[in-house]
Amino acid sequence: MTTTAAAKNQADTRTMSGAEMVMTALQDQGVDVIFGYPGGAVLPIYDALFKQNFVRHILVRHEQAAVHAAEGYARSTGKVGVVLVTSGPGATNAVTGLTDALMDSIPLVCITGQVPTHLIGNDAFQECDTTGITRPCTKHNYLVKRIEDLPRVLHEAFTVARSGRPGPVVVDLPKDIQFATGEYQSLVDQPHRTYRPRTEPNLADIDRALDMIASAERPIIYGGGGIINAGPAASERLAEFVRLTGFPCTLTLMGLGAYPASDKQFLGMLGMHGTYEANLAMHHCDVMVNIGARFDDRVTGKLTSFSPNSKKIHVDIDPSSINKNVRVDLPVIGDAGRVLELMIERWKARGLKTRAQSVQLWWGQIEEWRRRNCLSYRRTDQIIKPQYAIQRLFEKSKGRETFITTEVGQHQMWAAQFFGFDKPNRWMTSGGLGTMGYGLPAAMGTQIAHPDALVVDIAGEASIMMNIQELSTLVQYRLPVKVFILNNRWMGMVRQWQELLHGGRYAESYSEALPDFVKLAEAFGCVGLRATTPADLDGVIDEMIATDRPVVVDVAVDEKENCFPMIPSGAGHHEMLLGPEDKADPVATEEGMVLV
Amino acid sequence: MPTSHIARRHIIAVIVDNEPGILARVVGLFAGRGYNIESLTVAEVSHARHLSRITVVTTGTEMVVDQIKAQLGRLVPVHTVADLTTEGTHVERELGLIKVRCTGEKRVEALRIADIFRARALDATQESFVFEVTGGCEKLDAFCTLMEPLGLIEVCRTGVVAIARGPVAIGEAS
Ligand SMILES: Cc1ncc(C[n+]2csc(CCOP(=O)(O)OP(=O)(O)O)c2C)c(N)n1
Numbered sequence: 001m002t003t004t005a006a007a008k009n010q011a012d013t014r015t016m017s018g019a020e021m022v023m024t025a026l027q028d029q030g031v032d033v034i035f036g037y038p039g040g041a042v043l044p045i046y047d048a049l050f051k052q053n054f055v056r057h058i059l060v061r062h063e064q065a066a067v068h069a070a071e072g073y074a075r076s077t078g079k080v081g082v083v084l085v086t087s088g089p090g091a092t093n094a095v096t097g098l099t100d101a102l103m104d105s106i107p108l109v110c111i112t113g114q115v116p117t118h119l120i121g122n123d124a125f126q127e128c129d130t131t132g133i134t135r136p137c138t139k140h141n142y143l144v145k146r147i148e149d150l151p152r153v154l155h156e157a158f159t160v161a162r163s164g165r166p167g168p169v170v171v172d173l174p175k176d177i178q179f180a181t182g183e184y185q186s187l188v189d190q191p192h193r194t195y196r197p198r199t200e201p202n203l204a205d206i207d208r209a210l211d212m213i214a215s216a217e218r219p220i221i222y223g224g225g226g227i228i229n230a231g232p233a234a235s236e237r238l239a240e241f242v243r244l245t246g247f248p249c250t251l252t253l254m255g256l257g258a259y260p261a262s263d264k265q266f267l268g269m270l271g272m273h274g275t276y277e278a279n280l281a282m283h284h285c286d287v288m289v290n291i292g293a294r295f296d297d298r299v300t301g302k303l304t305s306f307s308p309n310s311k312k313i314h315v316d317i318d319p320s321s322i323n324k325n326v327r328v329d330l331p332v333i334g335d336a337g338r339v340l341e342l343m344i345e346r347w348k349a350r351g352l353k354t355r356a357q358s359v360q361l362w363w364g365q366i367e368e369w370r371r372r373n374c375l376s377y378r379r380t381d382q383i384i385k386p387q388y389a390i391q392r393l394f395e396k397s398k399g400r401e402t403f404i405t406t407e408v409g410q411h412q413m414w415a416a417q418f419f420g421f422d423k424p425n426r427w428m429t430s431g432g433l434g435t436m437g438y439g440l441p442a443a444m445g446t447q448i449a450h451p452d453a454l455v456v457d458i459a460g461e462a463s464i465m466m467n468i469q470e471l472s473t474l475v476q477y478r479l480p481v482k483v484f485i486l487n488n489r490w491m492g493m494v495r496q497w498q499e500l501l502h503g504g505r506y507a508e509s510y511s512e513a514l515p516d517f518v519k520l521a522e523a524f525g526c527v528g529l530r531a532t533t534p535a536d537l538d539g540v541i542d543e544m545i546a547t548d549r550p551v552v553v554d555v556a557v558d559e560k561e562n563c564f565p566m567i568p569s570g571a572g573h574h575e576m577l578l579g580p581e582d583k584a585d586p587v588a589t590e591e592g593m594v595l596v
Numbered sequence: 597m598p599t600s601h602i603a604r605r606h607i608i609a610v611i612v613d614n615e616p617g618i619l620a621r622v623v624g625l626f627a628g629r630g631y632n633i634e635s636l637t638v639a640e641v642s643h644a645r646h647l648s649r650i651t652v653v654t655t656g657t658e659m660v661v662d663q664i665k666a667q668l669g670r671l672v673p674v675h676t677v678a679d680l681t682t683e684g685t686h687v688e689r690e691l692g693l694i695k696v697r698c699t700g701e702k703r704v705e706a707l708r709i710a711d712i713f714r715a716r717a718l719d720a721t722q723e724s725f726v727f728e729v730t731g732g733c734e735k736l737d738a739f740c741t742l743m744e745p746l747g748l749i750e751v752c753r754t755g756v757v758a759i760a761r762g763p764v765a766i767g768e769a770s
Pocket residue numbers: 407408409410411412434435436437459460461462463464486488490491492493494
């Protein structure tokens with residue numbers, strides 16, 4: 001902090017209650033919306049909320065949804081999402097969302113009420129050990145036991161949530177501290193005492209990386225969510241660097257949008273349900289440039305056969321991501337955007353050139369893989385193929401500002417494969433934790449941040465039931481979110497694994513007793529639509545988009561369709577199943593069965 | 597086998613803010629990620645700056661130990677992480693309080709062994725001793741092994757504390 005800012009903050013010292021400090025700190029942090037649910041242990045904060053006009057509160061119907069909504073808000077804006085919940089069940093309901101945000105590196109601040117300090121540890125009504133429970137599922141957490149600490153903790157929470165590798169931070173606030181009076185000081189942008197993540201890369205590492213890149217014959221650039229987290233400029237730099245080198249580029253599920261999907265140099269998503277060309281290019285490359293991805297097991301498949309002959313460069317802001325799963329040849333610690341900026345600068349300054357001829361041959365090979373057309377599927381006139389439904393949705397939403405969220409399952413993977421994202425922050429999906437029930441609340445948070453945009457939750461009929469209550473929130477705040485259910489009447493992804501790996505024994509994966517989603521939508525006060533044949537689809541999607549209200553669309557899709565390509569757990573990238581004709585290698589299957 | 601695949605013992609020193617929950621954070625990290633802890637000691641080392649020092653002894657391959665250090669470094673209240681085993685040389689000590697119950701000939705033998713190990717008798721009764729012994733882990737192990745047949749009934753060990761040799765302090769650029 002500059003001395004003038006310090007002086008200003010000093011001068012700004014004001015006396016107020018802990019609850020007022022919460023609202024004031026939110027205002028000082030530029031927070032304009034929070035997602036929450038009241039209860040006994042946060043009543044003073046709700047009282048302070050009532051008395052001000054700066055921060056808008058969105059009342060969800062379940063605390064898990066508050067956290068996912070804040071995630072959607074954060075991911076679609078790049079800002080910190082804020083959650084307010086009560087003690088005990090309020091806090092425990094938030095745990096899934098916090099874990100989700102930790103796994104996907106989403107910046108959140110979650111304020112939880114707590115029983116008064118003198119009751120802590122007494123098994124008081126609605127007491128739980130919130131900091132104990134959330135320690136492993138937050139980036140950091142605080143229990144504030146003295147009013148003097150509150151201003152610092154509140155501002156520190158934002159600093160920690162957004163800096164370095166972002167993540168969720170919990171501030172547990174006993175009720176007596178909310179009532180206590182103290183001195184408030186704005187400490188916005190105050191650097192943290194100990195936490196100073198490194199964002200500036202080492203220049204020598206950049207040069208070494210560029211030497212490897214320039215000498216590559218079969219290169220690939222593999223980008224992840226770290227590029228999205230580094231801000232939109234990082235994505236522009238990625239595109240510039242990819243064009244500068246002429247190299248092929250693939251993205252993880254979390255990275256989609258960091259490089260334009262419509263570009264020729266994009267090979268599609270990689271990993272378990274990634275494209276044939278992306279996975280084979282990863283397998284056969286000689287230089288791999290990983291920018292802001294973490295060699296997740298959904299991406300690498302069997303580690304011992306992962307890209308066996310490549311030199312690997314790994315750019316990451318988190319040193320603990322380096323050599324965690326895959327040994328790399330050159331780690332570069334730093335912010336993805338800053339690293340890309342320096343790579344471009346040094347590439348030009350040093351007048352580096354790629355080995356154009358070799359790279360051209362490599363492209364020839366990649367084009368051959370591409371011609372397999374791995375995402376093709378058989379269309380019919382009778383039955384809606386889920387892939388086709390997403391393709392139509394994609395076509396119809398072109399030219400609009402569109403944001404897509406998903407639930408978890410086959411529909412999520414088809415959305416990733418068939419919906420092309422040309423810009424970052426447009427795609428919100430639960431990658432690391434794979435949380436069914438994420439999509440609807442995340443869409444809610446996204447729509448709050450982008451009131452005029454088309455926000456669609458591509459859902460499965462099983463997942464949507466996990467946070468269906470949020471339809472009520474959509475209605476209350478007139479959020480025109482579209483819930484596009486690919487209804488295959490199965491927990492499709494579970495059924496697919498049972499079919500391929502468990503001898504077709506479909507234990508408990510059939511969606512019995514489904515509600516009538518159209519009537520359900522109407523009962524909540526939303527619009528309900530249905531498509532049962534391919535001929536219905538375009539009209540229904542048009543109507544959905546044209547409706548300026550929350551809409552639930554029940555799309556009856558093929559119950560038996562499986563998601564391909566697929567690399568079964570425990571298999572290598574070169575052992576991909578491309579369609580229903582392919583059978584998994586029984587040996588690999590046995591090893592893989594223990595994996596998830 | 598390449599050396600990087602061999603599990604080795606490492607002594608890791610961590611300087612942390614002395615705040616509630618910090619020990620739970622460190623222990624939780626080891627438990628949650630499946631790293632093993634051979635011993636762990638913690639005590640405040642600067643009252644004025646609210647700093648504590650944690651010494652963890654762990655075993656792992658190079659890749660695992662690098663992960664442990666990186667994960668520790670990621671904890672918000674952590675100031676410094678030093679691997680005393682790989683960063684230069686160090687000295688290490690452990691203190692043990694050892695109770696032996698014996699009479700007659702065995703008492704004489706216990707005192708003789710204590711003398712060899714420079715252990716001090718902190719407490720004595722007609723039929724027992726409490727010895728204080730300091731040294732490396734192996735010395736304490738050996739002491740206990742020798743006392744076993746003489747009537748060893750209780751062992752209390754602090755776990756290892758360690759510090760780098762030479763004029764440089766932890767966290768200073770060397
Ligand atoms: C909270 C939660 N519970 C269980 C799972 C395991 N799981 C993954 S996909 C899936 C089925 C999802 O079914 P549906 O929403 O209908 O999607 P589909 O695969 O049919 O497209 C299940 C149960 C999960 N990911 N999240």
